[in-house]
Amino acid sequence: MLIPLGAALADTPVAGPDSNLPVPRFVSLKAPGANGRHGPGLEHRVDWIYERAGLPLQVTGESGPWRRVRDPDGAEVWMHAQNLEQRRTIYVSEATALRRTAHESSQVVAYLSPGVVASVTGCSGEWRRVAVGGRVGWATNEALWGGDCAGL
CATH class of the missing domain: 2.30.30.40 (SH3 Domains)
Known part of the structure; x- marks a missing residue:
């Protein structure tokens, strides 16, 4: 069906x-x-x-x-x-910062380039907790594809 x-x-x-x-x-x-x-x-x-x-x-x-x-x-x-x-994973659709916490003013721990695929492990509002290359942090969902929180 x-x-x-x-x-x-x-x-x-x-x-x-x-x-x-x-x-x-x-x-x-x-x-x-x-x-x-x-x-x-x-x-x-x-x-x-x-x-x-x-x-x-x-x-x-x-x-x-x-x-x-x-x-x-x-x-x-x-x-x-x-x-x-x-x-669950995300695809980075536009360059974005990976931040220590889910706040725009938080310290940047890495920069994510378009095309990066990362594991997604959590949500906080419009922020997604992602892990890639040994780094874990928060990225804004507007720069990501696949960051729907359902099922996380």
């Missing part, structure tokens, strides 16, 4: 018909080499091969063991659920 994208794009998540998990929701790519297909099944062509383990993806639909996902660039493809994991 396919969950309609219109419902999935609304602010209120609905339970996926196959996983019973909220749709939309964020997950991450389990391992490199995952095929992003044009439709839900092996008979559909491969549109993209995803090579970045940990890349955040937004589940926007379900059909059996297949998940329709949106990547940080906005591309939507179908992936088998075995290629996804519940670990």
